[in-house]
Amino acid sequence: MTSPIQNRKYANEITAANEGERVSIAGWVHEKRDLGGVFFLVVRDIGGFAQVTLIRKKTDKELFERVKRVPRESVVAIEGKVKSEQKAPNGYEIVPERMEVLSEASQVLPLDTTGKVGAELDTRLDARFMDLRTERTKHIFIIRSHVLKAIRDFLDERGFIELNTPKIVSAATEGGTALFPISYFEREAFLNQSPQLYKQMLMASGFDRVYEIAPIFRAEEHDTTKHLNEATSIDIEVAFVDHEYVMTLLEELVAFVYSKVADYPGLAKLNLNLEVPKTPFRRITYDEAIELLSGAGEEIEWGEDFSTSAEHTLGKIIGELYFITDWPCAIKPFYAQPAAGGTCNAFDLMHPRLELSSGSQRVHSYELLEKNIELKGLSADSFEFYLDAFRYGMPPHAGWGLGAERLLMCMLEIGNIREVVLFPRDRRRLVP
């Protein structure tokens, strides 16, 4: 006797056209409905749901009782015949001959997987393995996979190569954010906040077009719906181009990702209307943004960064994806290329809700870079490993970093960034 798992089919691989065929399915007991003379068991797998129907009079007594007793969310394998049936959810049902209980689930369950009763995010994250069995959550992560694939397809097609830079780094940072210290043998090291310095060094190596999709770590003690202490960054760097070039690349990439997600059938489970943004995105300068804000009664002094409320106000005024360009040097990192009037060739890609990406044309002159580092109050000495790459032939270059989770949460209209990470790391949560 062979195990039913061997010839396993997914729920969505079976149709009414398979009438009469003997098939095996395996998955989780999603629901049971006992109508007395007829009993329905809904089995869930990654493909969908399969209804198993047992008619009391026509079913082996022992099998009928076992199916009736199997606890919800247990893992079962069922072998049976496909029956075309109008009254069944997918137009077919399975009349079982055998059932193996591969793993019996304890009761009661920590969450409802059918969507009848909601659960708070904290409860869901505590039992994330089970939360991921729900349709909505499952599809968020399938979409996440599609988004990352779309990004790789887009960049690969344009001659980019994917590289990996270290996540364990020495003290030197770009400044700004706090780092997580770790113990590295007899020395102190840190988890990297961004691949910025390394991807720039690769420009000196002649790779020309690189990207990296990888975790970044920020030790900020913020506790909001849009921050994580471990996030995924999508970073690119391109040689022999300026900021305008990478802005165009960014808006086309984002529009491409939206279009791929819009095509995904499982999007229906998230109950939203996804509009693919039109390119090019609107561009406003930092100065124009200040004017718009002033018109809305929000005064920002030149040289200040935008507050959360200012971001929201701008988002409301503009109402779509947009770029803010020509930022003051003072509020951008040392590697942003200076331009006229105290501004630099840096940009932010904004969603009406929040910032998705920032990038710039980079400083490629060793002398200027060294000066900029000192101007920011950082020590050039600790950047020696980075600065060295600028001394022996560094082409002009530009790039950006895009937050994968932020893109997802905005695109899918999800309120809390934790929802789009499997096992989020935030100020309080280190488990699971």
Place this chain on the structure above:
RNA sequence: GCCCGGGUGGUGUAGCGGCCUAUCAUUGAGCCCUGUCGAGGCUCGGACUCGGGUUCAAAUCCCGACCUGGGCGCCA
């Protein structure tokens, strides 16, 4: 770090000084029912975060701790 909320069965909630032996839904155990698809009906089980205090009386008011939601700051 600051400012507001909230912690009631497994889950989601109602109650906000005495009518609480705590509501409802769902889940769990069991029973009835031959077409369910959030099935239906009946029976049963299951909870006031913890520690102080106020009061004749506390789930309810006060204080503290812990946990938690949101806004802001920081940051991306």
